[in-house]
Amino acid sequence: MMSVSINGVDFKNPIIAASGTFGFGHEYSEFYDVGMLGGICSKGLTIEPKEGNSGIRVFETPSGMMNSVGLQNPGVRKFIENELPYMKTLGTNVIANIGGASIEDYEKAVMLINETDVQMIELNISCPNVKSGGMAFGIKSDVAKEVVSKIKAISKKSLMVKLSPNAENIVDMAYKCVEAGADSLSLINTVQGMAIDVRNRKPVFENTFAGLSGPAVKPIALRMVYQVCKEVNVPVVGLGGITCGEDVIEFMMAGATAVQIGTANFMNPLAGKNIVMETEEFLKKNGVKDVKEIIGAAQR
Amino acid sequence: MMSVSINGVDFKNPIIAASGTFGFGHEYSEFYDVGMLGGICSKGLTIEPKEGNSGIRVFETPSGMMNSVGLQNPGVRKFIENELPYMKTLGTNVIANIGGASIEDYEKAVMLINETDVQMIELNISCPNVKSGGMAFGIKSDVAKEVVSKIKAISKKSLMVKLSPNAENIVDMAYKCVEAGADSLSLINTVQGMAIDVRNRKPVFENTFAGLSGPAVKPIALRMVYQVCKEVNVPVVGLGGITCGEDVIEFMMAGATAVQIGTANFMNPLAGKNIVMETEEFLKKNGVKDVKEIIGAAQR
Amino acid sequence: MSINYYETKVLENSEVTNGIYKLVIEEKNSVKPGQFYMILPKTAVLGRPISVCKTENDTVTFCYALIGKGTKEFANMKKGDTIKVFGPLGNGFDVENIIKENKKIAVVGGGIGTAPMIKTAEDLKNADNSCYIHSFFGFRDDVYLEEEIKTYSDEYSCATNTGSHGHKGFVTDLLNPEEFDIVLCCGPEIMMQKVVNMCKESGTKVLISMEKHMACGVGACLVCTCKTKGGNKRTCKDGPVFDGYEVEF
Amino acid sequence: MSINYYETKVLENSEVTNGIYKLVIEEKNSVKPGQFYMILPKTAVLGRPISVCKTENDTVTFCYALIGKGTKEFANMKKGDTIKVFGPLGNGFDVENIIKENKKIAVVGGGIGTAPMIKTAEDLKNADNSCYIHSFFGFRDDVYLEEEIKTYSDEYSCATNTGSHGHKGFVTDLLNPEEFDIVLCCGPEIMMQKVVNMCKESGTKVLISMEKHMACGVGACLVCTCKTKGGNKRTCKDGPVFDGYEVEF
Ligand SMILES: Cc1cc2nc3c(=O)[nH]c(=O)nc-3n(C[C@H](O)[C@H](O)[C@H](O)COP(=O)(O)OP(=O)(O)OC[C@H]3O[C@@H](n4cnc5c(N)ncnc54)[C@H](O)[C@@H]3O)c2cc1C
Numbered sequence A, B: 001m002m003s004v005s006i007n008g009v010d011f012k013n014p015i016i017a018a019s020g021t022f023g024f025g026h027e028y029s030e031f032y033d034v035g036m037l038g039g040i041c042s043k044g045l046t047i048e049p050k051e052g053n054s055g056i057r058v059f060e061t062p063s064g065m066m067n068s069v070g071l072q073n074p075g076v077r078k079f080i081e082n083e084l085p086y087m088k089t090l091g092t093n094v095i096a097n098i099g100g101a102s103i104e105d106y107e108k109a110v111m112l113i114n115e116t117d118v119q120m121i122e123l124n125i126s127c128p129n130v131k132s133g134g135m136a137f138g139i140k141s142d143v144a145k146e147v148v149s150k151i152k153a154i155s156k157k158s159l160m161v162k163l164s165p166n167a168e169n170i171v172d173m174a175y176k177c178v179e180a181g182a183d184s185l186s187l188i189n190t191v192q193g194m195a196i197d198v199r200n201r202k203p204v205f206e207n208t209f210a211g212l213s214g215p216a217v218k219p220i221a222l223r224m225v226y227q228v229c230k231e232v233n234v235p236v237v238g239l240g241g242i243t244c245g246e247d248v249i250e251f252m253m254a255g256a257t258a259v260q261i262g263t264a265n266f267m268n269p270l271a272g273k274n275i276v277m278e279t280e281e282f283l284k285k286n287g288v289k290d291v292k293e294i295i296g297a298a299q300r
Numbered sequence C, D: 001m002s003i004n005y006y007e008t009k010v011l012e013n014s015e016v017t018n019g020i021y022k023l024v025i026e027e028k029n030s031v032k033p034g035q036f037y038m039i040l041p042k043t044a045v046l047g048r049p050i051s052v053c054k055t056e057n058d059t060v061t062f063c064y065a066l067i068g069k070g071t072k073e074f075a076n077m078k079k080g081d082t083i084k085v086f087g088p089l090g091n092g093f094d095v096e097n098i099i100k101e102n103k104k105i106a107v108v109g110g111g112i113g114t115a116p117m118i119k120t121a122e123d124l125k126n127a128d129n130s131c132y133i134h135s136f137f138g139f140r141d142d143v144y145l146e147e148e149i150k151t152y153s154d155e156y157s158c159a160t161n162t163g164s165h166g167h168k169g170f171v172t173d174l175l176n177p178e179e180f181d182i183v184l185c186c187g188p189e190i191m192m193q194k195v196v197n198m199c200k201e202s203g204t205k206v207l208i209s210m211e212k213h214m215a216c217g218v219g220a221c222l223v224c225t226c227k228t229k230g231g232n233k234r235t236c237k238d239g240p241v242f243d244g245y246e247v248e249f
């Protein structure tokens, strides 16, 4: 009743833990059997280990939060060596989220992931592109298209491209990424925001800007998912502010085949589990036999 | 201590009521002396009267709201005849907010406003542009540039252009509008969002999308104001989710010369008054003699 | 008017029947029937418009249905808690004028729309005890506010969809507008439309209290527009009570 | 571990001195000193990490300073209210090991950082009543938790910036690490850095409890990173108690 499939990869249910909010699955395993989730996206991985940003890394906003972790991660090799074996024991799909500051970075990371048994790659194109003066790959469709087609050419895994809501034109971005070979899309990553510490007269974050997530952004995320689903014919995974079963239903009715849960995990460590149960309950209550029936139900 | 000036227009303080949230000043005058505000932006005006959208027009979101009023307004002529005389008695600056579905609409409206004694025009370029298939004027910089330069050519009033956060590139948009002659800029208008009624399996709004405002969008608005202020050398009026004195300070430290208060009026009918007082208090407590001192203090 | 959101005390908050709650707060403002308050949940941005059901000794009583996030928060309040309210708002029923021109009055309520009709009937009776009030209340299944309305009615009729109480069917099955000088009505839009159509047929005056989603509650934002023959009206400020002949459904 | 956010009862919530509050909740989990709970304000997305100050008969006591939005909401709670808590979290001080290897112990607290040091001293004494504890507490002006710490200290010294109580100046003016086998410390980062430097000079062991903004509280999000000689550590999971020699300030 709850299973969905994305590009040949089967998910026992459409609820996936979002990258960067679920570590490599260890921590939340202390709270519930995370194998009940449809999948887990790893923390964003880069070819070399990254220390992440200095200064404050998190700031609460009304119904949301901003983070500036800066892709702190052990690097792809250590991930494969130390984290993946554990993740594979969890009994759910493992999605490797890959970041990079250059196309070569992405390529190297993907080559290594190719040789593992992760089910899917999620290509995070929100990373600052060192070669174009730090503007993220995910802003201009043509820049994104280049990296996606290069990665598609070498990827042996199903390739999901994770879009940034900061893209100049989300629909064009989606279209170009699919054109370049994306097997599926996920959206949204965090929305660029900022805060100012009025006592120090300085931005709160050392990097000035940070990424906004959580319930505050849900209306924006849902709108983008709806727009993108209307335009492309690959599976779309929706996320951004989902905290309950009804939110999942909204994203799926907008056209998403599956969803991811990010900030909600922080609001309640059992969020993933609860959301799976709530979604199932909603379907039962409303006489929906198969979750796939509601995908795109609100498109018109 | 609180006065600022935008392009030759003096404001007794930098707190202005935002368009569409304050009617023409009547209603909130029942609650406090709205003459204590720096200014009032009129409800968005079009050359012809507009009935506005049908169906549901408002929807609450986490720490925000979406609206789909659809520019219901009596038209510029009736505004001048019935509303402006009253607004002029309020003892504060009157800013006429102008919308339109074509450049000719904007031009006609501005010609009429030219002949009145409003202090300023705020050009709302978020309106759907009928000639370009309904995409708003405020999305692509070049489209915006055209309308702004045409209006600048005929406007006898100080011209403030109100930017949409849905612009493809907010900095480029700001830059082009200034190039085209904008005397000042205000941002942000509402962020495009949507909601789905999971019981009816339909978008909540008849127009599918609606405009998100309120505290939820503040981090995004502040970021855009900061980015724009860094780039342009005309006064910028910041808005989006401001609900208290410290929020005002944040926007001004980001570079704004003044701010507008929208959704906050709904959360508390005395919001305008309270925010003026809180801002003044903050300055006093922190030994700031002139509010102008803090403008741009957090820029770096 | 010096009203504004302010914190007041919850004196009582209890479930009167399945999903229907009664809330009593400390509040001194004088209120017209049909007027409402904006009640602001702690976790919300927008107030919830709730009609006044009764006023008495510096208290105001509301009756509300459990719908979504806001009313769920309200349902959890206890005596002694504080709550932010703002009102009374809206035009309300003009009892003085109604009573001056009409002697036989039908008071029609559907579902939670019965709440404002309690105070309406009470104020009519208080204004002129000799007026004749026949109240027609319709519910899905559970009935509530019956004792209250009976106190102020010369006659009372009830309908339920399930037939659990009174007539099985719609309250409109029971109403004959011809018997009345005026019909006063609050309930689901579909029911009010039916009532108005019936009144039009018989030429009976009818006032209805409209329900629209609101933001400002004071007439400034235009999200609560009600289309009428005389153009767009603001439900919060020009209404919620409108002449049934004027409203375009 | 079966812990999770859950609603528990507020048994007491009172201001102990200007802007400093004591909160007692019903809670049965056993807690190590230096561990903390995430306490979730009703209007917030993220829990507020607050250290345990005392545990007793199925209650946990916190002591918190009024800082911003969340603690302001906490300050308004009354006895009988419910509150969402999640804990205990973090490593805490390993009392057994500390007491095994150290007999002369300095317990140093600055400001609200004194809160976890109460339970730390208490648990040390409970583990081995023969250990010698000298507590050094520093405050800006008002002093608090003095009676509590005295109960578990063989000696107690106090410093205030204003000189209103005890030594005028910093608590670090009073501490001589050479006199101790180990120093246990919680307070503002700048103070802990000073303490660690002093300990390094005298070669004294030092454990400090770090304070970082947090989101998940369980080690999954990496927003609470503390840089150490051994690489990035998570304050919520690997800490908040770290070896002072390891932390890179
Ligand atoms: C003038 C007026 C008087 C009313 N009087 C009563 C009354 O006496 N008792 C009672 O139970 N209800 C009354 N209502 C309806 C009541 O306002 C809604 O049931 C309530 O706002 C639902 O809030 P929620 O947070 O539980 O629901 P949610 O669905 O979570 O609310 C989301 C948003 O939609 C709005 N909303 C949802 N349903 C309605 C609705 N039917 N009407 C207006 N806004 C809505 C909410 O105010 C909120 O802004 C009245 C409405 C109006 C306009």
Ligand SMILES: Cc1cc2nc3c(=O)[nH]c(=O)nc-3n(C[C@H](O)[C@H](O)[C@H](O)COP(=O)(O)OP(=O)(O)OC[C@H]3O[C@@H](n4cnc5c(N)ncnc54)[C@H](O)[C@@H]3O)c2cc1C
Pocket (backbone or CB within 6 Å): A059, A060, D036, D046, D047, D048, D049, D050, D051, D052, D062, D063, D064, D065, D066, D067, D068, D069, D070, D071, D072, D112, D115, D116, D210, D211, D212, D213, D214, D240
């Ligand atoms: C392990 C640990 C133990 C703590 N123990 C105590 C204690 O026993 N008593 C006490 O009074 N305080 C303690 N603090 C600090 C306490 O968490 C903050 O004062 C509190 O979170 C402020 O919340 P606020 O909503 O009032 O402030 P706001 O500034 O409105 O908070 C906004 C956001 O920033 C975070 N934040 C703000 N200041 C701090 C801070 N100093 N440390 C961590 N996060 C912060 C908040 O958690 C919230 O997410 C501890 C912090 C940590 C990390």
Ligand SMILES: Cc1cc2nc3c(=O)[nH]c(=O)nc-3n(C[C@H](O)[C@H](O)[C@H](O)COP(=O)(O)O)c2cc1C
Pocket (backbone or CB within 6 Å): A018, A019, A020, A021, A043, A044, A045, A067, A069, A071, A097, A124, A162, A188, A189, A190, A212, A213, A214, A215, A217, A239, A240, A241, A242, A260, A261, A262, A263, A264, D221, D223
């Ligand atoms: C603390 C934190 C760290 C994140 N790290 C990553 C990351 O490494 N890679 C990535 O693609 N997205 C990352 N994200 C974005 C989330 O995966 C998600 O796209 C975003 O938070 C929106 O979803 P939400 O509102 O459900 O949190 C991170 C988000 C947060 C809050």
Ligand SMILES: Cc1cc2nc3c(=O)[nH]c(=O)nc-3n(C[C@H](O)[C@H](O)[C@H](O)COP(=O)(O)O)c2cc1C
Pocket (backbone or CB within 6 Å): B018, B019, B020, B021, B043, B044, B045, B067, B069, B071, B097, B124, B162, B188, B189, B190, B212, B213, B214, B215, B217, B239, B240, B241, B242, B260, B261, B262, B263, B264, C221, C223
């Ligand atoms: C109900 C409503 C109506 C609005 N109408 C207009 C309008 O007519 N013209 C305009 O330029 N902006 C309009 N806006 C946008 C606001 O002026 C403001 O830009 C936006 O709401 C963000 O500010 P806030 O978060 O403080 O509300 C409207 C906003 C709301 C909520």
Ligand code: FES
Pocket (backbone or CB within 6 Å): C213, C214, C215, C216, C217, C218, C219, C220, C221, C222, C223, C224, C225, C234, C235, C236, C237
């Ligand atoms: S709710 Fe704002 S005009 Fe009625």
Ligand code: FES
Pocket (backbone or CB within 6 Å): D213, D214, D215, D216, D217, D218, D219, D220, D221, D222, D223, D224, D225, D234, D235, D236, D237
């Ligand atoms: S708060 Fe998430 S890792 Fe520490």
